[in-house]
Amino acid sequence: MAIITISRELAALGDETAHELAKQLNYRFMDKHTLEERIKSYGVTGTKLQKYDEIKPSFWASMSQDRDDYLHFLKTAVFAEAAQGSTIFIGRGAGVILKGVPGVFSVFLTAPAEIRVERVKSYFQCDDKRAHQIIEQNDKDREGFHQYFFDVKWQDADNYHLALNTGHLHPEVCAEIIKYMRDRVMTDDVEAQNARRIRELALGEDLKHRILYEKGLPIYFLEVLVSLDHLTLYGVTSAHSVVEGAIAAIKETAPQMQVQSEIQVVREYSVMP
Numbered sequence: 001m002a003i004i005t006i007s008r009e010l011a012a013l014g015d016e017t018a019h020e021l022a023k024q025l026n027y028r029f030m031d032k033h034t035l036e037e038r039i040k041s042y043g044v045t046g047t048k049l050q051k052y053d054e055i056k057p058s059f060w061a062s063m064s065q066d067r068d069d070y071l072h073f074l075k076t077a078v079f080a081e082a083a084q085g086s087t088i089f090i091g092r093g094a095g096v097i098l099k100g101v102p103g104v105f106s107v108f109l110t111a112p113a114e115i116r117v118e119r120v121k122s123y124f125q126c127d128d129k130r131a132h133q134i135i136e137q138n139d140k141d142r143e144g145f146h147q148y149f150f151d152v153k154w155q156d157a158d159n160y161h162l163a164l165n166t167g168h169l170h171p172e173v174c175a176e177i178i179k180y181m182r183d184r185v186m187t188d189d190v191e192a193q194n195a196r197r198i199r200e201l202a203l204g205e206d207l208k209h210r211i212l213y214e215k216g217l218p219i220y221f222l223e224v225l226v227s228l229d230h231l232t233l234y235g236v237t238s239a240h241s242v243v244e245g246a247i248a249a250i251k252e253t254a255p256q257m258q259v260q261s262e263i264q265v266v267r268e269y270s271v272m273p
Contacts, residue, residue, distance in 0.1 A: 001103065001195045002186050004088045004178065005095035007154065008109040010138040011119035016171035017109060017178075018090045024175050025182070028087045035092055038077040044070065052145075071149055076209060079202035091142075095159065096150040101201070103194025105182050108160040109174070111167045161185075200226040203254065207231070210253055211246045218242060219263060224250075231257045236264045 004021065008014030015031065022029035052070045078097050081087055089095075095106040111119075113135075120131040146154035157163050162181055164174050204224040211217050211224075219242060222235035231254070233246060243263050250259055 001086050001191050001198070002182065003082050003086065003098060003101070003104045003194065003198075004182065005098060005104065005106045006088065006090045006109060007095055007107070007160070008090065009111060009116065009142075009155075010135055011116040011123065012109040012111040013166040013171050013174065014090055014109050017166070017174040018088050020171045020175035021178055022088050024179050025086070025088075028081075028085065030081050030087050030089045030094075032091065035077055035081065035089075038081060039073050042073045042076065044073050052149075072205070072208065072212075076202075076205045079198060079205050082198045083202045093146060093150055096146065096152055099159070101194060101197045103186060103190045103197075105162070105178075105185065106160045107178055108155070108157065108163040109166050110155075110163065111165060115167045200228075204231075207250055207253060211249050215245060215249050217245050217249070219246060222263075226257070229256060229258055231259050233259070233261045233263050236266055238265065238267060240265055 004025075004027065006014055006018050006021075008017075018029055018031070021027070052067065074092060075097055078089065078092070078094050081089075082098065089098075095104075098104045099106070116135055117128060117131045120126070120134050121128065124131070124134060126134070143154045146152050152159055162178065164177060166174055169177075204226040207226075208222055208224045211219065212222060217237075219233075219235040219237045222233070225232045225234070231250065233243075233250075237243060243261050243265065246263070247259050247261060250257060
């Protein structure tokens with residue numbers, strides 16, 4: 001099993017390349033609509049998605065619980081889809097969410113400004129001025145989204161294994177290049193590591209969901225880190241009984257796990273709602 005993530009500028013042929021790559025590799029393609037449907041299945045409304053989906057949230061949106069909920073459900077959706085097998089993700093910060101996972105190959109697609117403008121004019125049937133405005137706003141939104149949620153620079157080449165200029169490369173050629181590079185770096189051992197690590201990440205997010213959303217336990221900044229049969233909890237709460245409740249919830253769901261708590265207990269701890 002292996003995962004390919006594609007991040008792209010507007011009008012850099014991202015969807016076209018991803019579709020072609022999925023065909024060549026026989027991979028599942030996780031597009032915006034499919035990932036959104038997975039997130040909505042957790043009870044996230046379309047309104048919440050619109051506030052955060054590949055845009056920098058407004059000041060008040062950034063201060064709300066909805067922000068934390070969105071990031072949790074986004075990660076849950078990415079891990080759940082990745083766990084189903086070899087998948088191509090496009091956008092939504094998937095490359096950052098899965099960064100460091102063996103068997104994940106991250107790609108960035110760009111194109112010269114003048115070519116992007118001509119493509120946007122064709123897509124939206126608009127003039128040069130409007131095309132420039134659309135591109136500028138889209139770039140600003142995607143940069144803001146990555147900076148706010150993940151503290152990374154979206155267009156920084158350091159975040160990717162491969163960057164391609166699609167100004168004069170057909171999506172089929174881009175897909176062939178990505179496939180070639182994927183074949184060069186992926187081994188059976190790496191793919192086995194990928195499957196195991198994805199399962200660990202998915203389990204950690206599922207247990208976090210159970211503790212916070214099903215049990216309603218007040219643990220702030222909760223993280224659940226899973227490695228093989230060991231699990232470590234991090235966060236802050238106000239009572240030892242809450243920690244005991246979290247451990248009990250884990251034992252109900254994953255009794256085979258060895259649990260270690262690093263949750264800090266601080267009396268009368270509270271945060272802004």
